[in-house]
Amino acid sequence: MLLEAVLLTVITASTPLLLAASGELVAERAGVLNLGVEGMMIVGAACGFAGAFLSGSILLGALCGILGGAALAAVFALLTLGLAANQVASGLALTILGVGVSGLIGAGFVGQKIAGAPHLYIPFVTDIPFMGRVIFGQDGFVYVSITLIAGIWWFLYRTRAGLVLRAVGDNHASAHALGYPVLRIRALAVLFGGACAGLGGAYLPLAYTPFWVSGMTAGRGWIALALVVFASWLPGRLALGAYLFGAVTILQLHAQGAGLGVPSQLMTALPYLATIVVLVAISWARGRAGSPAPASLGLAFVPDR
Amino acid sequence: MDEAPTGEPPAPLLEAIEISKAFGDFLANDRISLAIRPREIHALLGENGAGKSTLVKIFYGLLQPSAGELRYQGRPIELRNPAQARALGIGMVFQHFSLFEQLTVAENVALGLDRATPLAGLPERVAEVSRAYGLALEPHRAVWRLSVGERQRIEIVRCLLQDPKLLILDEPTSVLTPPEVEQLFRTLRVLREEGRAILYISHKLDEVRALCDTATILRAGKVVATCDPRAESAQSLARMMVGGEVGAVRADSARTGGAPRLAVRGLTLAPDDPHGVRLDDIHLEVAGGEIVGIAGVAGNGQDELFGALSGERHARRADAIRIDGRDAGLLSITERRRLGAAFVPDERLGHATAPRFSLSENALISGHAASDMVRRGFIDRARMLAWVDRISEAYDVRKSRRDPEAFSLSGGNLQKYVVGREILREPGLLVVSQPTWGVDAGAAAAIRQALIDLARRGAAILVISQDLDELFEIADRLVVISGGRLSAPRLKRHADRSEIGLLMAGVGMRPRREGAHAARA
Structure with a gap:
C-alpha cells in the first residue's frame, strides 16, 4: 500500500498550491500582477487556524481563512487600482505585511493543536482497494480545489463575464473604450485571488498539519506565483503543474528516506527543477505561435477624465 | 444628397x-x-x-x-x-x-x-x-x-x-x-x-x-x-x-548617373521576433542625387529593412549592404555613420530620441561618432548647445526653452529636429522612415523640401513611407515592399498608382516562399 500512501500525500501536498495559484491565475488574466500571494496565504492560514480553534468548526475556519486572504487583497486593490500604485512594489510590501499580521494573529496559538479536517468516507466506494481512498477518501478541500480550477476554466472560456475578464487583461484601454468597468473587474479578480490564496493558506493548519506554527506557508505562495507563469496562464496546465510539483516533492522525500546517496539539498531542489522543465517544455512546444501572457499584465490603468 | x-x-x-x-x-x-x-x-x-x-x-x-x-x-x-x-x-x-x-x-x-x-x-x-x-x-x-x-x-x-x-x-x-x-x-x-x-x-x-x-x-x-x-x-x-498657403514642394528632375552610394544585394534576414517579417532576397540601389521611395502597407517588412540598413541588426554577409562602395553589412550603427550614412527611424520618441533627454543630449547620442562634441571623454556643453541652436534655426524648430526635453516638443517640431539633426551633418546617404507621419502640413512640406535639397547636393536618400502621396511628391524612383520582398523599381514618371496599389496588396509580386501574412485586396 506504499503507492496509495504516496498518492494520498501527493494530493494533499499539491492542494494548497493549486488553490492559491488558481486565484492568482484569475487576477493575472484580468491584468493584475499580485506578488503578495505568500502574504495572503499566511494571513489565510493564521485566520483559518484562529477561526477553527475558537469555534471548533473547520468550515468556519476555512471561511475565516478566505476572508483574511480577501481582506489583504482588498488592501492591494486599494493601492494598485484605486491609487494606481506600482503593482510589483505593492505586492512585495503585501507579503511583508502579511507575514507580520499572521504573526500577530497567531501569537496566542503557537503550539496549539486542532482536530484536522475529516476525510471523506463513502461506504464500499472508499473501500475499493488501492484507488478508493485516493479518489473518494480525501478531505473536502481537495474536492473544492478541483471544482475550483474546473470552474475557472469554464468561466474563462464559456461565459461572457470570463471573456470580458480576459479582454480587460489583454488590452485595458480598448476594454475601457468599449465601456467595460476595467477597475471594478480587476478589483473583483484581485479579491477572488485573495480569497483563493487565503483558502490555500488555511488548508495548511486545518488539514495538512493541524497545528499552528508561524511562517508555516514556507514559500508556497511564491511557488504558486511561478506556477501561473510556467503554466502560460492556462487552467489545465496549472493543475498539471501543481500536481507535478506535489508529486516530486513527496517522491524526493521518500527517496531521501530510502537513503539514496544524493545530497539532500539537491533532492529538495528537484520539485522546482522538474516543474520548470516540464512546463517550459510544454509551452515551448505548443506556444511558439505566440505567448498568451495577458498583454496588460502589471500595468496600471488610469482612465481619462 | x-x-x-x-x-x-x-x-x-x-x-x-x-x-x-x-x-x-x-x-x-x-x-x-x-x-x-x-x-x-x-x-x-x-x-x-x-x-x-x-x-x-x-x-x-x-x-x-x-x-x-x-x-x-x-x-x-x-x-x-x-x-x-x-x-x-x-x-x-x-x-x-x-x-x-x-x-x-x-x-x-x-x-x-x-x-x-x-x-x-x-x-x-x-x-x-x-x-x-x-x-x-x-x-x-x-x-x-x-x-x-x-x-x-x-x-x-x-x-x-x-x-x-x-x-x-x-x-x-x-x-x-x-x-x-x-x-x-x-x-x-x-x-x-x-x-x-x-x-x-x-x-x-x-x-x-x-x-x-x-x-x-x-x-x-x-x-x-x-x-x-x-x-x-x-x-x-x-x-x-x-489657415494659410501650404508651400508647394519644389522638385526639379534628379541628376543621377553616379555610382550607387547605397547598394543592397541579396539581403535575406529571418525576423528576430515571432510576429516579425522575413526579409527575402532584397536588391536595391540608390545613387547620389536621387530619392528612392519604398511604398507599402505597415507590417510588410519596413521595420526589418530599416533595422538591417541602419545596423540595428547585422546582415549575414558583409557585402549584402555596401555604403559608398564599402562593405557595411556587418558594421555597427556607429561605424555606418562614420561612412557618412544617417538614419531617421519612424518612432520619434523612444527610437529617434530618448524622451526624457534634452535636445542637446539627444544630439550627442546620435552625433558623437561624427562630430566634435566630446573632447577627451568630456562633453563640451557649449558646442552641444550651439549644435541645437543651428538645427533649430535651420529647420524652424519651435520650443519653449533653449534646450527642452524631447518629449515636450510637438510631433511636427520634434520631427523637424530629428531630420535636421541628421541632414546638418551632410550625410552621403540618408535612410528615413515615415518622415512626415503625424506631422502638420507646414512642417511636412518643410521636411520634404529639406530632403529634396539634400539629394540635389549629391546625397542618396531612401524614404520608407506608407503615404503614397508623399512618395509621389518627392521620390524619383518607387519600389514596393510586400511580405518582406521588394518589387522592381519604377521611375516615378512611369509609375501608375493603381499598379503600385496592387503591388502593395501583394498582387504581381514574385511568389513568396513562406506564408507571411499580407493584406488581401
Whole structure:
C-alpha cells in the first residue's frame, strides 16, 4: 500500500498550491500582477487556524481563512487600482505585511493543536482497494480545489463575464473604450485571488498539519506565483503543474528516506527543477505561435477624465 | 444628397451645439457646432491636434464636454459612457483599433455587443454581415494573425451588428492599401443608401472630395468652415484647414548617373521576433542625387529593412549592404555613420530620441561618432548647445526653452529636429522612415523640401513611407515592399498608382516562399 500512501500525500501536498495559484491565475488574466500571494496565504492560514480553534468548526475556519486572504487583497486593490500604485512594489510590501499580521494573529496559538479536517468516507466506494481512498477518501478541500480550477476554466472560456475578464487583461484601454468597468473587474479578480490564496493558506493548519506554527506557508505562495507563469496562464496546465510539483516533492522525500546517496539539498531542489522543465517544455512546444501572457499584465490603468 | 427629391435637407440626427472641452488650460474644442443628417457622409477635416478626436470621443461618450449641448433626433442627451451611445445607435471605428490580440474575431465582436446578445450563433452572424457588406473575415481566427485591413473590418462589422444610425470612422484609410480603400468606400456608400449617417474623420482631401457630402473643417479647436467638399478644390480645403498657403514642394528632375552610394544585394534576414517579417532576397540601389521611395502597407517588412540598413541588426554577409562602395553589412550603427550614412527611424520618441533627454543630449547620442562634441571623454556643453541652436534655426524648430526635453516638443517640431539633426551633418546617404507621419502640413512640406535639397547636393536618400502621396511628391524612383520582398523599381514618371496599389496588396509580386501574412485586396 506504499503507492496509495504516496498518492494520498501527493494530493494533499499539491492542494494548497493549486488553490492559491488558481486565484492568482484569475487576477493575472484580468491584468493584475499580485506578488503578495505568500502574504495572503499566511494571513489565510493564521485566520483559518484562529477561526477553527475558537469555534471548533473547520468550515468556519476555512471561511475565516478566505476572508483574511480577501481582506489583504482588498488592501492591494486599494493601492494598485484605486491609487494606481506600482503593482510589483505593492505586492512585495503585501507579503511583508502579511507575514507580520499572521504573526500577530497567531501569537496566542503557537503550539496549539486542532482536530484536522475529516476525510471523506463513502461506504464500499472508499473501500475499493488501492484507488478508493485516493479518489473518494480525501478531505473536502481537495474536492473544492478541483471544482475550483474546473470552474475557472469554464468561466474563462464559456461565459461572457470570463471573456470580458480576459479582454480587460489583454488590452485595458480598448476594454475601457468599449465601456467595460476595467477597475471594478480587476478589483473583483484581485479579491477572488485573495480569497483563493487565503483558502490555500488555511488548508495548511486545518488539514495538512493541524497545528499552528508561524511562517508555516514556507514559500508556497511564491511557488504558486511561478506556477501561473510556467503554466502560460492556462487552467489545465496549472493543475498539471501543481500536481507535478506535489508529486516530486513527496517522491524526493521518500527517496531521501530510502537513503539514496544524493545530497539532500539537491533532492529538495528537484520539485522546482522538474516543474520548470516540464512546463517550459510544454509551452515551448505548443506556444511558439505566440505567448498568451495577458498583454496588460502589471500595468496600471488610469482612465481619462 | 444628390438623390434627395427636394431641396429640403432631413432633420439632423446628431447635433452639437457650442460644445467646448478643456484639458486644464488647454481648450481642445472651442464652441463647436455641427449637424449630422441621415443619409449623409459628413467629413470632419482638420490637422493633427485640431480637436477632431476629442470631439468624436464626446459624441461616443468617452469624454464629457465642459460646456455645450448634444442633441440626438432633436432631443438633448447626455452621454456618460460608450454603452449609452451604442444604445442610441452610435457606433465608432477607432483609428488605433480597440481590438484584443489574443482573442478571436468572433470574441472581439462579442465584446462590442450589448450584454443581452446571445453568444451562441455569433460566428455565423459575423460571417453573414461580412458577406453582405463585402468585408471578408474569418470568425475563428485570432486577431494577432490578421492584417491591418482585416482588423479594421472587424471593427466595422462589430458596429454594423448593432444596426447603428450613425457610424463614426476615425482616419479609416491611413492604414489601408488603395484597393482596400476602394472597397471601404463601396461599403460606406451602401451604408449611406440604407439611410445611415456617417461621420468621416480625415485629413486626406482627395478622399473627402470623392466620398463626402458635407465637410466641417476644424482648426485649433474651432470650426472654421462648413462646406460641400465636392464644390471645393483640394487647395481651397487645404487653405481652410491650415489657415494659410501650404508651400508647394519644389522638385526639379534628379541628376543621377553616379555610382550607387547605397547598394543592397541579396539581403535575406529571418525576423528576430515571432510576429516579425522575413526579409527575402532584397536588391536595391540608390545613387547620389536621387530619392528612392519604398511604398507599402505597415507590417510588410519596413521595420526589418530599416533595422538591417541602419545596423540595428547585422546582415549575414558583409557585402549584402555596401555604403559608398564599402562593405557595411556587418558594421555597427556607429561605424555606418562614420561612412557618412544617417538614419531617421519612424518612432520619434523612444527610437529617434530618448524622451526624457534634452535636445542637446539627444544630439550627442546620435552625433558623437561624427562630430566634435566630446573632447577627451568630456562633453563640451557649449558646442552641444550651439549644435541645437543651428538645427533649430535651420529647420524652424519651435520650443519653449533653449534646450527642452524631447518629449515636450510637438510631433511636427520634434520631427523637424530629428531630420535636421541628421541632414546638418551632410550625410552621403540618408535612410528615413515615415518622415512626415503625424506631422502638420507646414512642417511636412518643410521636411520634404529639406530632403529634396539634400539629394540635389549629391546625397542618396531612401524614404520608407506608407503615404503614397508623399512618395509621389518627392521620390524619383518607387519600389514596393510586400511580405518582406521588394518589387522592381519604377521611375516615378512611369509609375501608375493603381499598379503600385496592387503591388502593395501583394498582387504581381514574385511568389513568396513562406506564408507571411499580407493584406488581401
